[in-house]
Amino acid sequence: MISLRFVPVVSVVSVAAAFGFAGCGETTIDNGKLQDKIKTGVTEQTGAKVKSVDCPSDVKAEKGKTFTCDITAANGQTGKITVTQSDSDGNVTWKITTVN
Numbered sequence: 001m002i003s004l005r006f007v008p009v010v011s012v013v014s015v016a017a018a019f020g021f022a023g024c025g026e027t028t029i030d031n032g033k034l035q036d037k038i039k040t041g042v043t044e045q046t047g048a049k050v051k052s053v054d055c056p057s058d059v060k061a062e063k064g065k066t067f068t069c070d071i072t073a074a075n076g077q078t079g080k081i082t083v084t085q086s087d088s089d090g091n092v093t094w095k096i097t098t099v100n
Contacts, residue, residue: 027061027090029083038069038081038094049074055083061090071096 035053042050055069062085069081080098085091 027088029055029059029061029085029090029092031055031057031059034083034092034094035069038071041094042071042096048077051076053081055081061085061088063088068097069094 034055038053038055039050042048042053051072051074053069053071056067059065059067064085066082066084069083071079071081073079078100079096081094082097083092083094086093
């Protein structure tokens with residue numbers, strides 16, 4: 001059985017929802033797109049099948065800010081993903097930081 005593990009490679013993805021709903025003219029992170037990118041990236045990098053990824057909604061795109069997403073593998077194993085915003089345009093990096 002393949003399980004989640006710490007991934008030393010940081011994945012870079014663009015997940016902006018330009019002029020999202022967080023406020024007038026603000027760019028927000030598209031959490032649905034981010035969740036899909038993380039799910040695919042974890043499977044590609046670890047071989048683990050991912051059941052779900054849950055990231056907060058309405059996160060304002062702001063360079064240097066971080067937030068955490070929860071991940072659950074198909075085998076029930078859980079973990080945390082730390083997402084760091086690379087810029088204010090919705091580009092982020094992510095990595096698995098906790099595996100339970």
